[in-house]
Amino acid sequence: MSRFAAVRFSHFLPSLLLLLGGVFLARLAVLSEFFASLFNVLPTLLLLLGGAFCLVYGRQREVFLLLTLYLGYFLLDTQVDHFRATGQVRTDAALIFHLCSLLLPLLYSLYAAWQERTHLLQDMVARAAVLLAFGAVTVGLAQRFPEALLHWLSRVRWPALQADWLALVQLAYPVFVLGLIVLLVQYLRAPRPLHAAQLLGLGGLLWMLPNTFTLPNALNVMSSQIMLMLVAALAHEAYQMAFRDELTGLPGRRALNERLQRLGRIYVIAMADVDHFKKFNDTHGHDVGDQVLRLVASQLRKIGGGGKAYRYGGEEFTLVFPGKTLEECLPHLEQVRQAIEHYRLQLRDQQQRPQDDKQGRQRRAGKAASQVAVTISMGVAERGAEQASPDEVIKAADQALYSAKSAGRNCIRSHGQRRGAVKLSPGTRQ
Known part of the structure; x- marks a missing residue:
């Protein structure tokens, strides 16, 4: 039997609906007061509730995926709030945005592909060490060499590939392409709702980042939807574990x-x-x-x-x-x-x-x-x-x-x- 026999469109359907719903809401010029308030607090609620759910069931990978997404959301939201309030970007906005455009897909892909194979505490310490190492090096370089780092990030390395519709730094796109390939291979090797959600979530990040400042609700809405996709995929897998036989794939x-x-x-x-x-x-x-x-x-x-x-x-x-x-x-x-x-x-x-x-x-x-x-x-x-x-x-x-x-x-x-x-x-x- 083919190794692709376990691939199911149902693995993608909930995440795809959430992603398309997020794109639709983010494109609206004005959200109602209820939805505006909801998406302002939803990333924090999903981090707390979803993170607690993941920790209870020993799902370290999803904890750090949620944490990575929230850190990117927090850094960019500070810049977006200042832009909305004053109509101008802060002096460090370009550097922070370019760093997020590069590090967010990199860390997201890394944690999504990092399988849980060791002891719970050891695995969590290793993942935390990676996040702290990236964070410490990035903050140190940004504080000591802000102009040089900004120039290195924003430099056009491949003029033939430069276009007006490519709003991110060029280095970000190879990271996205590599991450999409890795997560696609991961899903094909082990078709699971969570792997499907991770793949679509990275696609959501690729849509969200260029629209962070151009669409007023893109950051809040898409950050919430991607985090919700991961939590919903965990619930989907928990349902399958309870109601579906793992060996045969039949309902149990x-x-x-x-x-x-x-x-x-x-x-x-x-x-x-x-x-x-x-x-x-x-x-x-x-x-x-x-x-x-x-x-x-x-x-x-x-x-x-x-x-x-x-x-x-x-x-x-x-x-x-x-x-x-x-x-x-x-x-x-x-x-x-x-x-x-x-x-x-x-x-x-x-x-x-x-x-x-x-x-x-x-x-x-x-x-x-x-x-x-x-x-x-x-x-x-x-x-x-x-x-x-x-x-x-x-x-x-x-x-x-x-x-x-x-x-x-x-x-x-x-x-x-x-x-x-x-x-x-x-x-x-x-």
């Missing part, structure tokens, strides 16, 4: 329990179990066992007929068909059973595993690779007089699953079926 047991509470009067529930999974897992190892579960989950996710698959636990899965009858669901269940039966999982000899990828590609189609068939058994039941509640329907489907196992596995059996289950296309069994 808690999501199933909530769905069962909202079923109508007509529905069908099927229980599916991987045949001989324990023996298979013990023979080939737990890593291959995980591949089997992901394979089965990927096929069950494609179930038609309005059904939805859930990870029930272990090697068991549940399929729910709201508003369907048993006769309507059986063809779709049989179709997915056959798809799993006909799929061949490639295994390589672990004792002769090649030392590099080139040798692996050469052996992949040879004797070092073996094919293993995976099959599942299913039990299915529908709501009726004997089983009126979802728990009773699941129990009936479970009983039908045991009957399918007794009938030889790799088949489907419905609750109350008296005859042995018939396999429409018998295949090899594990």
Whole structure:
């Protein structure tokens, strides 16, 4: 299966809506008194509340992302307030703006790509040391050599790339481009809502900085929206951890329990179990066992007929068909059973595993690779007089699953079926 199979537009959707909403509000000439007051205090509230939320759950990376954004907002807001009040910029405005244009995307990209892999306290100390080092060096240079530093930042190094619409110093754009590439690669390697929010957040900074002084509300609105994107992405991931199975990507047991509470009067529930999974897992190892579960989950996710698959636990899965009858669901269940039966999982000899990828590609189609068939058994039941509640329907489907196992596995059996289950296309069994 492709490594990009986990990429989801839903990872980007909440952050994209917040970003577009921020651009729309920032472009308004005048905000209402309510929104103006809200966006004046929202960055501070998000730093305090979002930072506390991150610290409680040990998310140091997001703490320093929020802190970096807030420091940039605070420095620029001081300059913007003076400009609004007097109509003139302060003497140090150009230097501070250019430094923020360079350091803000640099530190943002650094913290966004800095994975949390060490002890909580050690990781936090290291991140704080980096921030303090950058801050101390920058403040020291700005105080001692302000004119030389300003000249170095604002110098045109690539005249061919200079244009009126490029409002930032030239050094800032390579930092933005490099940061966008790094964060894009990070998302593609590990598709997560937070990685998507970080990527869009850097794009938001690229839009915000050139408009800091030209649009009166750009700084407050976009700083708030980017910080809100990160906090919302954390909440999104917390929801996924609670309601979605990490191994298979399917909704988990808690999501199933909530769905069962909202079923109508007509529905069908099927229980599916991987045949001989324990023996298979013990023979080939737990890593291959995980591949089997992901394979089965990927096929069950494609179930038609309005059904939805859930990870029930272990090697068991549940399929729910709201508003369907048993006769309507059986063809779709049989179709997915056959798809799993006909799929061949490639295994390589672990004792002769090649030392590099080139040798692996050469052996992949040879004797070092073996094919293993995976099959599942299913039990299915529908709501009726004997089983009126979802728990009773699941129990009936479970009983039908045991009957399918007794009938030889790799088949489907419905609750109350008296005859042995018939396999429409018998295949090899594990």
